[in-house]
Amino acid sequence: MIFFAAIPPLASQGTPPNPPPAQTNPAPLADTAALSREALVWLAQLIQINTTNPPGNEAAAAKYVAGILEKEGITPEILEVAPGRSAVVARLRSSAISDPSRALLLVAHMDVVGAERSRWSVDPFGAVMKDGYMYGRGALDDKSMLAANLATIIALKRASARLNRDVIFLATDDEEAGGEASIKTLIAKNWDKFAAGYALNEGGEVIAKNGKVQYVAVQASEKVAVNVAVIAKGPAGHASIPSKDNAVVHLAAAVAKIGAYQAPVRFTTVGRRYFEGLATVSDDEIAKWMRSLETADRGEHAQRVLSETNPEWGSMMRDTIAPTMLSGGVRPNVIPGEARAMLNIRLLPGDTIDVLVGALNKLVNDPQIRLEIQPNAGLAAPTSSLESDFYGVITKVASQDFGGAPVLPYQSPWATDSSQLRLHNVQAYGLWPFPVTDEDLKRMHGDDERLSVASFNKGIAVLLHIVSDFAITK
Numbered sequence: 515m516i517f518f519a520a521i522p523p524l525a526s527q528g529t530p531p532n533p534p535p536a537q538t539n540p541a542p543l544a545d546t547a548a549l550s551r552e553a554l555v556w557l558a559q560l561i562q563i564n565t566t567n568p569p570g571n572e573a574a575a576a577k578y579v580a581g582i583l584e585k586e587g588i589t590p591e592i593l594e595v596a597p598g599r600s601a602v603v604a605r606l607r608s609s610a611i612s613d614p615s616r617a618l619l620l621v622a623h624m625d626v627v628g629a630e631r632s633r634w635s636v637d638p639f640g641a642v643m644k645d646g647y648m649y650g651r652g653a654l655d656d657k658s659m660l661a662a663n664l665a666t667i668i669a670l671k672r673a674s675a676r677l678n679r680d681v682i683f684l685a686t687d688d689e690e691a692g693g694e695a696s697i698k699t700l701i702a703k704n705w706d707k708f709a710a711g712y713a714l715n716e717g718g719e720v721i722a723k724n725g726k727v728q729y730v731a732v733q734a735s736e737k738v739a740v741n742v743a744v745i746a747k748g749p750a751g752h753a754s755i756p757s758k759d760n761a762v763v764h765l766a767a768a769v770a771k772i773g774a775y776q777a778p779v780r781f782t783t784v785g786r787r788y789f790e791g792l793a794t795v796s797d798d799e800i801a802k803w804m805r806s807l808e809t810a811d812r813g814e815h816a817q818r819v820l821s822e823t824n825p826e827w828g829s830m831m832r833d834t835i836a837p838t839m840l841s842g843g844v845r846p847n848v849i850p851g852e853a854r855a856m857l858n859i860r861l862l863p864g865d866t867i868d869v870l871v872g873a874l875n876k877l878v879n880d881p882q883i884r885l886e887i888q889p890n891a892g893l894a895a896p897t898s899s900l901e902s903d904f905y906g907v908i909t910k911v912a913s914q915d916f917g918g919a920p921v922l923p924y925q926s927p928w929a930t931d932s933s934q935l936r937l938h939n940v941q942a943y944g945l946w947p948f949p950v951t952d953e954d955l956k957r958m959h960g961d962d963e964r965l966s967v968a969s970f971n972k973g974i975a976v977l978l979h980i981v982s983d984f985a986i987t988k
């Protein structure tokens with residue numbers, strides 16, 4: 515791995531040959547090698563604390579994180595969100611009176627998704643080092659970010675950095691299930707403890723190929739998840755005398771139609787800028803179609819080519835619908851009066867579920883079928899600004915530290931804690947700063963999740979560089 519190749523050392527950032535006495539970017543900040551070795555130990559120990567959600571048990575991880583902060587003289591506060599489930603918050607102050615509108619929040623979640631042990635080549639909670647990689651559930655999502663955030667706030671503290679805004683560390687729980695103990699509850703109960711104008715969270719990626727960073731995707735918005743039930747009704751009866759209005763048959767036909775449906779294409783500002791940027795690093799054939807996405811004569815074909823080449827690209831240009839559950843029937847010889855399917859829908863920011871459900875009703879066109887929007891739908895959050903000072907710093911530093919790679923705004927198909935923050939007027943961005951290959955990225959939520967140590971170290975250096983540029987008085 516040669517991710518180190520293009521990093522300008524932090525110490526060289528704007529340091530004149532004879533630093534004046536007022537220079538406040540102190541030497542310790544530049545030495546991330548020693549810090550990264552410590553952070554690797556934190557990452558390993560965090561992986562060993564099993565926070566599979568459900569049930570989460572993040573209280574154990576919270577205690578561990580709080581202990582590290584305490585040792586550094588940073589006062590942590592453990593916030594109990596539900597029994598056994600806690601978050602941790604800590605703050606470095608810029609002045610006696612905080613200005614939340616300026617504050618920078620560093621967010622990472624402590625819980626992980628489950629691991630199917632028999633499918634892994636190592637113990638998923640063993641934090642095994644192999645061939646330069648740290649293996650374990652959470653090595654990517656999101657304990658590496660948690661350890662990097664810890665390293666960042668600790669580096670600032672050790673260097674007694676003179677801050678121009680408060681830097682707040684927040685470790686959350688229940689991100690993966692997004693349930694009752696998630697950030698929504700945390701915000702409702704404790705917003706005053708971590709209110710901020712800006713946030714950096716997971717959700718964006720640094721994509722590498724053959725040891726070189728191809729592009730950096732900074733998440734500025736996310737799609738909105740809504741579940742819709744498809745309910746088929748029909749007369750119940752004995753299976754020995756079938757009828758045409760069998761609910762199971764009507765449900766199957768409706769699901770087949772919905773499954774084949776593609777919502778119309780719409781480009782958000784973020785989506786448009788993403789494809790424009792990606793075209794600059796894609797091979798000629800694909801780039802050609804990326805540049806034709808909105809042309810009158812070739813747009814439709816371009817959209818189809820890209821959607822088929824990469825389903826994620828398809829999901830960035832339209833609302834998507836995935837049937838995910840089926841239920842109906844009580845015994846083999848009884849025609850049930852009702853059968854149900856569940857659709858997991860991801861709306862583009864700005865689209866409304868009623869419009870899409872209207873289109874699906876028309877498509878299904880069956881009086882025996884009813885579509886029912888389920889409660890607890892995701893809330894559409896405003897897109898974070900692509901013109902903010904913080905977005906400017908992230909793009910400048912990421913491009914510089916990753917050898918001039920293009921930095922693109924990104925609209926993730928999945929949800930993160932950032933949408934809740936955006937709903938509270940936070941300019942939240944997702945950048946998981948570790949260079950990874952597409953192949954390694956697929957292990958996230960999958961088997962043999964891993965992160966190379968070189969990539970971990972590089973991510974810490976970049977994160978610290980971003981935060982230093984934004985929060986240290988020059």
Ligand SMILES: [Zn+2]
Nearest residue numbers: 623655656716
């Ligand atoms: Zn995550």
